[in-house]
Amino acid sequence: MTPKVTAEKKKLILDTIVSAAETLFGNKGYHGTSMDDIVKESGYSKGAIYGHFDSKEQLFLAVLDRQTGASLETMRSHFSPDDSAWTKLEKILNMETDSMSRLSDEQCRLSFEIQLQISRQDSWRSKMEEQYARALRFIAEIVEEGIRTGEFEQDIDAESVAAILVGASNGLSLYSLVTSKPFNWKKINDTLGAILHRGLVVSSR
Amino acid sequence: MTPKVTAEKKKLILDTIVSAAETLFGNKGYHGTSMDDIVKESGYSKGAIYGHFDSKEQLFLAVLDRQTGASLETMRSHFSPDDSAWTKLEKILNMETDSMSRLSDEQCRLSFEIQLQISRQDSWRSKMEEQYARALRFIAEIVEEGIRTGEFEQDIDAESVAAILVGASNGLSLYSLVTSKPFNWKKINDTLGAILHRGLVVSSR
Amino acid sequence: MTPKVTAEKKKLILDTIVSAAETLFGNKGYHGTSMDDIVKESGYSKGAIYGHFDSKEQLFLAVLDRQTGASLETMRSHFSPDDSAWTKLEKILNMETDSMSRLSDEQCRLSFEIQLQISRQDSWRSKMEEQYARALRFIAEIVEEGIRTGEFEQDIDAESVAAILVGASNGLSLYSLVTSKPFNWKKINDTLGAILHRGLVVSSR
Amino acid sequence: MTPKVTAEKKKLILDTIVSAAETLFGNKGYHGTSMDDIVKESGYSKGAIYGHFDSKEQLFLAVLDRQTGASLETMRSHFSPDDSAWTKLEKILNMETDSMSRLSDEQCRLSFEIQLQISRQDSWRSKMEEQYARALRFIAEIVEEGIRTGEFEQDIDAESVAAILVGASNGLSLYSLVTSKPFNWKKINDTLGAILHRGLVVSSR
């Protein structure tokens, strides 16, 4: 029994395969990627891949799982205990646009490919929904906090703000994908920040 | 010589085929739709379809063309000459969320299917970009007008506002597609309106 | 519309494909025969074959259908109205052994392949059972007639006689398949005839 | 040196594997059973199985070998020295139908699976033939004895009677496999006994 080495090796193999699939699904889409492509890209044989994943669908879900990893935790880790609600929102905004601007087209495409695929498969949907729900809750809580402390306007619906921000982030990255011009994330971030600040924060005149 | 009748007939055939394709592409995706599906849905034979469209890809582009029709003109037609910039923006917002809430999942999916497909094909991209550009310009001009007349804050970047609005609209409809809960477009519209008003309009305190 | 020519042509194609499948299934078994084999043997493309049969299974069933065609009718047609029950039974026996001896190993194998396959697939079973039932009924009726008219012994169970005859016929052909020695159908027929005659017919002492 | 223990262990492994294969081949057929199935059923690893059997085919032959065991000896052991030929035949008949009715579908299927497989492979055929030959000889000798002693009719061909009985037995069990109705072995046995008695035995009127 050599569990440690074996487990590590297994993890490595899984990672290699999922990475290959991630790249290809992003570039050529789910339907546009054949298992043969993944064989070539990953360097593993068909049998090996099917030994680890029951089907192309399962492999796709594994890619999804990896995607939806620790991003929320990362964000939370950037907060200080004495950040105001607005400061937190600003930080989220900056991190969001920052990561968006860093995202390769490939990763971006993959994200949409996943969402489209999922919207057609009830069986997959709950996974993605939960993901969305967590992100929305994360933002909504900050907004609720701001409203409670009087920092934000009282007539604001926290859930809607969260939906708008997440939606805008997604929509903008889709736009950045379709456009051929370099995308000015900085300017957009500043503008959105300004609007939100005046739109949400009470003291802002 | 019966050019008129023939031309009309041709138009009808084209329309029928494109409509069938539109429905199917929206429901089952580009890859999930076979030409045989389209044959069944449209009632035309394969030969007839290939007589009008060189390939499945061409048919997809035809669907795209029809999609990108007159929505902008419709909006413009709802404006009065003496609407303020904000009033115009508000009208756009309302019309947007209104049409979003009316959009079937099918149409919504098709829109994303198209955008994803396009982001992979340089040759198709310009078509979509131009469409995006027109929508952005349409909104940006209104914002610029507001800035010029002093109605809106001076530190606002009109193009960015336009990108944010279009992005949010797109992103929200994608979210509505993935979520299984009924989507509250009304509340989101109100919240977005409130934020934008305070965020853009000078007199709003 | 050219229905006659088309229908004839279609029939021809179907026949060609089923014949090819019949040969191959008999020689190499159901599992040992690939669709590629059938493509090669029939001369039609894969697409053409799948255009006519939904699956390999359906093709197998088509072969079964053809097999179980008109053999009973053929038998019935050899009877005279004034044949005694025993004469009929004797004719059946002779025809059976005659056709058995004429059956190629290939056809014989196919028959068993079918029965084995069917015994594993509930969905197919009813087809074969009905077939068996008709053959049994056919013989049982003759025996019942003989009993009723006093020609045959009274303590005989007609259904069992039918089962024994059909079973023996099947079992013997399986044996003839496995054995490498030439099979003496004539002698077996005579012996079985003699036994049955003494065993069934009243006057025979 | 622990030759005995090792040999026993080896025998045990072989037995376990062959038993697993027997069960699976019978249930799912030769082609329907994968080596992985056998790995799971037997509890031994692939390497272990391939250490003992060169191929799936070899394993199949091993199953065949075990099948063709001591049934004839069992029968002979039920005879008394002063049994008449007819009594012996009757005993065989009863034991046959008795064991048939006890046979699981699984074992039955396996037997036919084997015979079909074998009929395609000249190299395997002699093994099966020899087995058939022994069974036929066993019965034929009894019939010959009856003829010699005047107990049976003189115009009977002993070999043919043997072939008919073995064939009927096989054919009936195949029929019992395909039919979904419970099979009445008792009635068939009685009917066959009555016919044979009148058909073979001299004194029977």
Added chain:
DNA sequence: GATGAATGAGTTTTCATTCAT
């Protein structure tokens, strides 16, 4: 033009067998 049967390369998936550990 219109038809739809035919094509055949391409798809996902299986599985007997091997071989590094």
Added chain:
DNA sequence: TATGAATGAAAACTCATTCAT
């Protein structure tokens, strides 16, 4: 020897496209 991950040829089936009628 035992293990079971890896192999890769081969399977059943699909589908965009063509073309004889």
